[in-house]
Amino acid sequence: MGVSGCGKSTVGQALAEHHGVPFAEGDQFHPAANVAKMSAGMPLDDDDRAGWLLALQARIREARQQGTGLVVSCSALKRRYRDLLRAGDPALRFAHLSGPKELIAARMAARVDHYMPTSLLDSQFRDLEPLQPDEAGITLDIESPPAVLVERINRSK
Template sequence: MEQVTTKAWVVMGVSGCGKSEVGMRLAQALGAAFIEGDRFHPAENVAKMSAGIPLEDEDRRGWLGALRAEIVRAWEAGQAVVLSCSALKRAYRDVLRGKDGEVRFVHLHGDRSLIARRMAARHGHFMPLSLLDSQLRDLEPLQPDERGITLDVREPPERLVQQVLASARAARRPASG
C-alpha cells in the first residue's frame, strides 16, 4: 500500500474516460475509501441524463454538496478517500475542494473519438453518448493554481495509477537548493 499525504483525490473527466476504474484502482493502491460519484445523483438527474438532457449547474448543486459531505465524512473517520466525479468546471471543483485544500485532482483527458468508442461499448449506464459533446463543451481543464495532474486515457488504468502515485511522491519531496 502506497503512503501519500493527500487526504482526498478526485478522479475527474467526461463520461467514459475511465474515472471509476482508475478511481477504484487508486483507492486500492492507497488503502483509501472509494466513492463512486454517480451513485449520489438524485433520481431527477439520472432521468434527465438518461433522456439525453444535459445537467445545468443548478442540477449539480445538491449532488456536489453531497459528494463534499462524503469526503468530509471519510476524513472525520480518519480515512483517505478517492472520489470519481466529472468535476467538469472549476466551480464544481471548488465545492469538492472546500476551504481546506487537501483535495488533489486527476484529470483523465482523451480524444473525443476514443471516449465515444468507450461510451458506445458500455452497457447499462445512464449517460448516453449524445451528451459527450455537451460535457466536452463544459469541461474546464485544471488551472495552474489547482493541485492535480492531467493524464492521457490512452494509457492503461494500472499505468495511470502509477503516474498518480509518482506525482504524489514528487509533490512530497522537499525542494532542493
C-alpha cells in the same frame, strides 16, 4: 475527474485498492431526477449538479474528519465545482483523465447498463474546464493503461 467515459471509475477503483481506502462512485450520488434527465439525453445544468456536488463534498469532508482517506470519481467539469469539492477537504487533489472525444465516445458506446448516452458527450466537453496551474492535481492521457495512470497519480504527490 473528466467527461463521462474517460475511465474515472476504473482508475479510481484501482487507486483506492492500491491505497487500501474507500472508493466513492460519484454517479451513485446523483438524485433520481438527474439520472432521469441524463437518461433522456438532456444535459445537467449547474442547478441540477448543485445538490449532487454538495453530497460529494459531505462525503469528502467525512473522510477528512475520520482520517480514512478516500478516492472519488466525479466529472468535476468546472473549476467552481472543484472549488466546492475542495471545501470538503482543502488538500483534495484531482487527476484529470483526458483524451480524444472519438476514443471516449467509443468507450461510452461499449458500456452496458449505464444511463449516460453518448449524445451528451459534446455537452460535457463544452462544460469542461481543464485543471488550472494553481489547482492541485495532474492531467493524464487516457490512452495509457489504468495501472500506468495509477502509477503516475501516485508519483505526482
